[in-house]
Amino acid sequence: MACCKNGFCQEGTRDREILRGQFRPPTLPVPGGLVSSLGPWGAGGSLNETPGQNQKEEKLCQENFTRILDSLLDGYDNRLRPGFGGMNDFKRASVSSLSLSRSACLSVCGNITSTACNGEVKETEMVLFFSSLRGLLSLVSHILPLEKKKGKSPVTEVKTDIYVTSFGPVSDVEMEYTMDVFFRQTWIDKRLKYDGPIEILRLNNMMVTKVWTPDTFFRNGKKSVSHNMTAPNKLFRIMRNGTILYTMRLTISAECPMRLVDFPMDGHACPLKFGSYAYPKSEMIYTWTKGPEKSVEVPKESSSLVQYDLIGQTVSSETIKSITGEYIVMTVYFHLRRKMGYFMIQTYIPCIMTVILSQVSFWINKESVPARTVFGITTVLTMTTLSISARHSLPKVSYATAMDWFIAVCFAFVFSALIEFAAVNYFTNVQMEKAKKKTSKALQEIPAAPVLKEKHPEARLQVFDLIAFSLRFQLLSWSKSHRQGKN
Secondary structure: OHHHHHHHHHHHHHHHHHHHOOOOOOOOOOOHHHHHHOOOOOOOOOOOOOOOOOHHHHHHHHHHHHHHHHHHHOOOOOOOOOOOOOOHHHHHHHHHHHHHHHHHHHHHHHHHHHHHHHOOOOHHHHHHHHHHHHHHHHHHHHHHHHHHOOOOOOOEEEEEEEEEEEEEEEEOOOOEEEEEEEEEEEEEOHHHOOOOOOOEEEEOHHHHHHOOOOOEEEOOEEEEEEOOOOOOOEEEEEEOOOEEEEEEEEEEEEEOOOOOOOOOOOEEEEEEEEEEOOOOOOOEEEEEOOOOOOOEEOOHHHEOOOOEEEEEEEEEEEEEEEOOEEEEEEEEEEEEEEOOHHHHHHHHHHHHHHHHHHHHHHHOOOOOHHHHHHHHHHHHHHHHHHHHHHHOOOOOOOOOOHHHHHHHHHHHHHHHHHHHHHHHHHHHHHHHHHHHHHHHHOOOOOOHHHHHHHHHHHHHHHHHHHHHHHHHHHHHHHHHHHHHHHO
């Protein structure tokens, strides 16, 4: 009876105080790891609190926060995803409920035994006893169906959204792009549900390693960097209902396949693909937090592109099959349109001016062979240099781009001008030789007559060649550009 009086009866007194709301938890030491996880406001304080507040309330708040974290991590296995195996979500609850029920039953039974001699049993003790009993029965009713469904664990849903802080640059040669993002993930872990005065536990990165997190990776990423200055840029929050918010700041370099047939009048859709590395869709799926239209945000000021305009983004999801299962892959497409200004200044205008310069040779006297030869050779070499420099900003693709066709047309006109001058000069010399032979045979004829017959037809032919040359160049070059622009 003495043991009953000193042991179980004291627990019964504590349970009665709990029911009346008068029980205050004992003072517990704050573990160093948990204190560092509480953030800048310590183990339960607030940035808005002043030193003049009641120390008793601060101590109680600190104890509440520490007890919540201790209870959350007690028996928590971060190797298991939420809901894995069906039983794990209820394992910790069953242990705590059994422990509570055992303590309550012992308390009530002890009190009943100790007060039986007086012939009275208090109503609050009976209420606690039957309440604990109902909790046990409810727990058993939850466990039995799960045992029948063994092997069918619930699917973990991870909600994601992306906020782009900086987009660019985009490399045409490497076919990749770089961006700086806030990558947010939200999921529910029922093992982390708690009851306490704090609705949201705002923790820092030191708590991340102690709980389960999704194994998300970027499928088309070449290099991803998580920022650690001045501390790891991670945000971690636990809600009262077990909802977890996990945010990271990342710099991602990803592949961007480009089809450069219409270069430089082209546009591209650069994808960002991510998903789970180890969990198939039967165990974990991804969804968009705010729906497909609002889950990816790219502010206008975040775009730092020089050669492109970011005209929008779209999202999609797909299922990829592999030998290890089927996986959900989320994809974000960033739609880009190339700016023409740089290529107009560096390539198009110089090529057009070179073609016009090659036409000047038609106005030079046909007897000035050195001058016309210099014009022709110089323009051909200039077009060769422009063609090589234009290719430096492109990867070594095996097909011709729109700029290649334009440069090829310009090169053909410049080269044809040189060939035309050579042909005209050759046939002119042949005609002059024939005229000299005729002159030697017909001494009675006036020497100036053959010269007049020779000069005027050639002058008319030269003007005709100049006009036809210009028209052919304009029609071919601009029709090609217009057709590529429509594509």
